[in-house]
Amino acid sequence: MRKILLLLLAWFVVSGGISYAQRTAVKLTPQKQNKVAQDITQNAPLRKCGTMEYLAKQEAENPSLIQSRLDFEEFTENWIKNNQEYLNNENKAVVTIPVVVHVVGTATVQNFAIDARVTEQITILNTDYAGQNTHSMASFATNLKANTELQFCLAQRKPDGTATNGINRVTTTTSTYSTNNLVKTHAPAWDPTKYMNIWVCNLGTSLCGYAQFPSSGINSTYGVVIHYNYFGLTGSTGYPYNLGATTTHEIGHCFNLYHIWGDDGGSCSGTDYCTDTPNQADANYDQWTGVHTDACTTTSPGIMYMNFMDYSPDITMSNFTPNQKVRIQALFASGGALYSMTQNNLGCVPPGGTSVPTVTTTAASAITNTTATSGGNVTADGGATVTARGICFATTQNPTTSNTVVNSGTGTGTFTSNLTGLTLATTYYVRAFATNTNGTAYGNQVTFTTTGGTTTGCDTTNLMTSGLPWYSFACGNNSYGDLAKANYYASSTSGQTIQDIGVDFIYAVGTTGTATISVWSNAGANGSPGTVLGSKTVTLSTISTDVNNATTTWIHLSSPVTLSGPCYVGVTLPTVAGDTAVILADTSATFSYNVAWEQWDGGLWYTFNDPNVDSWGIAAALGIYPIICDPTTTVTVPTLTTSAATTITNTTATCGGNVTSDGGGTVTARGVCWGTSTNPLVTGLHTTNGTGTGTFTSNLTGLTTNTTYFARAYATNSAGTAYGNQITFTTTSVGIDVTGLDQAIKIYPNPSSSNVYINLGKYSIENVNVYVYDALGKEIIVDKKINSEIVTYNFTNQSNGLYFIYVSTPDGNIVKKISINK
Ligand SMILES: [Zn+2]
Structure with missing residues (x-):
């Protein structure tokens, strides 16, 4: 909407200022007061997240954390600026984060947060972070519900490498914990650079949970603390926070997401640093449906009360936006605070067990009309040797190894892959891959467009x-x-x-x-x-x-x-x-x-x-x-293949080619060139077989008997001459028949309906070679270094007709014609 655009523009201007003013008191509408009454009835407070107060307390105690947060935001902004494609359809590889759930407290907590609650919560996290939560987006576009490319697993091995179910139960006598982090002393964190730590405990009557922002350090207090009563899905989990969204919200803070209303105490000046979340005055507590506006966003589609970073009831919460997603992804990129989570992290793999490798794709570079360079980085072998790696690419999204593949070695580490034979002015999609015994894993997709055919030399006249x-x-x-x-x-x-x-x-x-x-x-x-x-x-x-x-x-x-x-x-x-x-x-x-x-x-x-x-x-x-x-298409040399030689005689052979692309220019000459050395050129012996694209046949004549030749198809346009693949063939020979050889070797019966026998006589220990050709010169049998008196060839599966049996002995060669008649 045009006016919305103006509002958005205006918002960009005024939202430059950043406020971390703490929301002091919630101004309750009558509706909210009713809600409070209802919540009290149901023994649930208004959603209260302690994260911003915890941050303020940390920064008051350690003012250097303020600069750390500003530096952090600068890194995030720059990363997003340089990775705009992730705001749209370009996805990073999915990162699966090992989770340890510390259930800490009295028997009440332990009996509530049973293993089933923990499993439920992991499932909810995976649904929410994959953009699969089915709650309504009201009037918002569905593409504002992003897949963050993050998943979670209950840890399968501890930091010391021993087995675990990812649940760490610590029974204490402490009835109520607070934001003072005592719970993290009672159950110390597992290595926070490799595991997401979730502490579940009793947080009293006014707090649903709190989190530590990554800017405060990936240290022993990094993670989330969740009130046990709002953890998981079933049991007596407290309405309206009974669907697990509290943990989704708090982990959002751990991933550098701010409250959607910008924590500005109801003004419209705060920001959550996301351009795709509407300006919002304050937290929502109500179960809104449809379009809901407020003082900061007065027109449809209204404020995004269904965002996980709001305070709405769980039944309302539905999405993270693409901008929130890209803020999260910046953490896991090289140089990001949680990059370590992606490096050789086996927390999700049981001890002794293995998984598929982890690989990322390198952005394309050195892009020309027909070539480009990409590659990847196998950051983890999954515990098993990486037997293949490289890139696959296609002109459609999400290529796999069934598309075009460039293999680039084995093992972990970075590799470079060269893409060749590309079409000019065409968009390609590339993913790195890595294979071990558990399967093939793919990296993030990158895309590029080959040059040529566009603006080079644009005729400005x-x-x-x-x-x-x-x-x-x-x-x-x-x-x-x-x-x-x-x-x-x-x-x-x-x-x-x-x-x-x-x-x-x-x-x-x-x-x-x-x-x-x-x-x-x-x-x-x-x-x-x-x-x-x-x-x-x-x-x-x-x-x-x-x-x-x-x-x-x-x-x-x-x-x-x-x-x-x-x-x-x-x-x-x-x-x-x-x-x-x-x-x-x-x-x-x-x-x-x-x-x-x-x-x-x-x-x-x-x-x-x-x-x-x-x-x-x-x-x-x-x-x-x-x-x-006007068109300024850049012409490249043609693309073509060479067909195999057929009808090979003592002195002639038939060959040809297929010009599959004219490179943007007219093919003015084509044919086959040949010689007795590899990579023959058109400057040597060659045929001329017309012009343009498509298949053609070339007759090679004047050949020498019993000689090996190399041949390549060629095609020429204004950009030059291109060659097809090289083929090789050997002319036949009947000229050195030795008297007696003919009598010494018997081939029978002739004609035959199935088996043909060759009695090699005195040559049966002489490493004789036998070649059988059909009437078109196609080689159908090659049998080398024979060391038996009689060899048998079965022609049951061959067509009726004439065949040539060519026997090569140290004394010379014979060729015999036999007829197959079934
Ligand atoms: Zn919060």
């Missing part, structure tokens, strides 16, 4: 901006369903071609999904955009990245569009709630009639004919400015 203002207008999909924005290009002429289009977006939010950049004819009603002449989709994450880098978003149409006159160029946005992108270059421009058009949800196009009705409230000028170039 053909920019179709002549006579147009270099101004743009706001563009975004929104709750009133605008589908597309397009700009009219009056100066384009018949016969002109368009293949590359650049659009400057200046703002992007809601970066999930794809937009489509299109060229339309002007043949629609009243001169509006008509037929789509060409288009290409682009991910909103790409647009978002371009916005952040202040660069133009370029697309390359798969084939050039030839215009018949004026046209439209513009963007179709996904139909998701919320603003998605803005094209806006200059807010001071004057109106120009019939330049900018927008398509409403009914599919009809309307011109912008009055800047005053621009519902953004911006006196925006009316025209986007795609930069359009």
Whole structure:
């Protein structure tokens, strides 16, 4: 929604200030007072999380922690800035964190937090952190429910390597614990760099739990403390905190998430450092449904009361957002505070047991038209030798080893993998993999687009901006369903071609999904955009990245569009709630009639004919400015394969090839070159067999008998000559038959219906070699170093027809023709 965008912009401006003011008292509405009454009845307090008070206490005692927190936030911000793709569809490898649950306290606590409660809670954590919680998102887009790529297991081995069920029971006489960390003295933490420590105890009547932020140190007090009455799912777990969300919330703090309302005591100035959570005044305690607004967010979809970092009843809590997810992921990245959790961590594996390896994927680099470099890092072998590792890639998401694979050694550690044979101007998806006896594990997906065919050498003399203002207008999909924005290009002429289009977006939010950049004819009603002449989709994450880098978003149409006159160029946005992108270059421009058009949800196009009705409230000028170039496709050498040699005689053979890609240029020559040395070139002996792509056959003549040749198909275009794979073959020989040899070796019966026998006579101990060819010269039997008098070959599975049996002895060779007749 346009006005929402303005509000968002305004919010970005005012939310620069950070407040850690503590919420002092909850101002209770009558409804909340009723809730209190209800809760008292049910022996449950209003949700109270002690984390921010605990943080304040820590920082008061040790002021250096304040700087530590600010440094921490700077690292997080920078990491997110450099890893924008994780805000969208790019996922990191799933990290599974070993958990130890210390159940500490009297028999009451022990009898309540039984093993089944613990197991329930781990299941809830895995559901919530995987984005699988099924509670309602009300009016919010479903893509705001992120999979954090984190999972949890009850530890299977202790830090000392011995077995455990991940539950550490310590019976004490302490009836009530508090935020003073006594519970962590009664049950000391397991190595916090490898385990998530959860202490379950009695926290009295006003506290559901508390956590330690990672900025305070990954130390013996790092972890969460949960009131036993709100831990797990069944038993007498206290409503309204009976569905395990307290632990999800507190671990969120451990993962550097702040309360969604920004802990600003009800003002709209605090922040949770997330751009995709609406500004919110204060904590929610009620079981809201549908759109709920407050003083800081007054319009739909309202405040995100279902976020795990709010205080809502468990039945209401539903999601972490993509921004919250990426804050969490920054912790587990190299240099992050919890990176150690991902390194050789066997806490989830029983002693002596093994698991699949852990591997991450290296971002692509050295990207050319047809090659790129990636690789990975096998950070843990899972306790078993890594027998294969490398990368797999494809033009579709989440490639596996059934796609194209580049093997890159064995074992743990980093490796580099070179991708070759790629297609220019194409997007690829890459994942590292590592295999041991337990299976194959994959790293995070990375993506890149090969160069070529885009803007290199763009012909700026053909920019179709002549006579147009270099101004743009706001563009975004929104709750009133605008589908597309397009700009009219009056100066384009018949016969002109368009293949590359650049659009400057200046703002992007809601970066999930794809937009489509299109060229339309002007043949629609009243001169509006008509037929789509060409288009290409682009991910909103790409647009978002371009916005952040202040660069133009370029697309390359798969084939050039030839215009018949004026046209439209513009963007179709996904139909998701919320603003998605803005094209806006200059807010001071004057109106120009019939330049900018927008398509409403009914599919009809309307011109912008009055800047005053621009519902953004911006006196925006009316025209986007795609930069359009003539095709500048970079030509690469062709791609081809060589076919195997057939019909081999003493002096001739048949070969050929298949030109599978012309590299973007016309193939002007093709054929096969050959020689007696490896890697023959077209400058030597060669055939010429036409032009263009596809298969061709080549007849090689003038060969020498009984000689081994090497051959390669070739194809030439303006970029040069490319060669196919090398094949090899040996010409036959009948010229050195020795008198007597023919009598010494008997081949029978002829014709035969099944078995053919060769009696080698005196050559039976002479390491004779036998080759059998069919009538087309295809080798069907090779039998070397024979050391028996009679050898038998069964032709039952061969076709009827003539076969040549070639026997090579130290005294010479014979070839005999036999007929198979079944
Ligand atoms: Zn909290």
